[in-house]
Amino acid sequence: MPFIERILSERLGKDVSPGDMVFVPVDLVYAHDGTAPLVIEVVVNELKLEKRHARNRAFFFIDHASPAPTLAAAAVHKRMREFASRFGLGLFDAGEGISHQLVIENGLAGPGDIVVGADSHTPTVGVTGALALGLGSTDVAVALSYGYTWLSVPETVKVVLRGSLKHMVMGKDVALWLLGLKDVEKFHGRVIEYAGDLRAIGLDGLATLTNMSTEMMAATSVIPPEGLREQTTGLSTSSGYVDEVSVQLGEVEPMVARPPDVFNVAPVSSVEGVEVDQVFIGSCTNGRLQDMEVAARIARGRRVKSGVRCIVAPASRRVLLESLERGYIDVLLKAGCILSPPTCGPCVGAHMGLLAEGEVAVSTTNRNFPGRMGHRKSEVYLASPATAMASALTGRITDPRVFA
Amino acid sequence: MIIRGRAIKLGDDVSTDHIISGKYKFEFIDDMSKMIPHVLEDVIPEFYKKVSKGDIIVAGRNFGKGSSREHAPRLLKMVGIGAVVAKSFGFIFYRNSVNIGLPVVKAKVVPDTAESGDVIEVDLARGIVRDVTKGVEEKVPPYPPEFLEVVSEGGIVEYIKKRGGLPWSIR
């Protein structure tokens, strides 16, 4: 039985199947400064509640426009702090980092938990073995206030990773490879359950994969914890999976998603030479320690091409501190990178590095539609931190293996 | 619950960012009504002026894909959209719409046959979508009873306020 169905069946004390409408308790609920205003509005002005009836763990994260770049954002942050203290929510304030990363590294969610976040990339938390749903503000306000949510049980597609990655190829390249599948539609509205040689990607890389299940249009994705994994036999459909995709990791090359769409996937080699104005390394997709390590390894003893802005934003204070202790930050700063505090910042075009008209960026984030990182006529190539750093050094989109 | 309105035809892959660009989330963070002039502005300029109350959006694949932004369905409701019929929906957009009381219906045939201006009829309880103008009718999965109650009350918040609790209990 797929892992998500096991989680739901155990919680409800009866077997569930895809299509069943279920009502489930929520263990963890969270929102950030982009979505919290509407959550607060629903709880305070629409539901008119004085206190929380739910007993679940609940958190606010100030990560999107953080520290506040505008008066409007500052007012929102203030309202979030007041609401959190009045309704008994935990608060991660400006500078702590991006919500999904903080949930993972602080152990706020674990195997079998049901998690609801007011952000479309909440499925990132599936890397912990939780059922993590990214929902809208009303859904989150209800889960926050009453402790329950509803779900039409999605079907599950198993994605089996086999073998090991080539040098300078990362989890991000695997995510982009999956987005480039002709029949990528098969993930739509379903759960992606990863299996096989998971160690080959590493935990940070696996979180990149669960993160980008949103771009794959999946309902969510999950990495079942070791020991709870089903044997992969190839008889997947008979054991409850609706489909199976097998990835030969050794065949994955460094990839990009060309503007203006995540499905516009191509090997880096096919766009090499495109001139770049800005590089961004960070976000809930690729702001983790492994990403900082790879960027620093490539940048060591080299300089960012003059005329290129290379912004690095660790996804959390902990990633920043660890990177500092290991010397990565020193390397990156000496190479000419701009260090940003942990924030979503440039990823969502909120602040800290917007693109002007006609500018081109290589970004380790997850979205590249027109206007995502600034002007509607700027262009974003999504890539791994290795490709991003290599491109920052040459000023052109570059296959990172030239720096091997 | 039967909904009847004039079709506004849109294509595939209309994202939440098409419906309302993410940049306004921060620009007008305090007042959603200020976002109304920007609804679908890059798809149909001045969309908000062209909508009549009760119009039904008929779209292709993946309507409302992208961000979890609940502003998207809320703003569609605010400008007067009475329902959305599409071949498929973004997972979060679909939920958000039910929660805020905007009827959303998956259909296979009508999104291909309908043209802007056609009269569309949706019967949520029986699961029927009709293009009255073209004389096309198709069966779709009917809404589960809990959805129907939530949508006909105008959303989950209205439901809770009127009935004093959630529409479901743990079974």
Ligand code: SF4
């Ligand atoms: S880093 Fe980007 S994708 Fe991730 S939560 Fe922040 S804005 Fe969303």
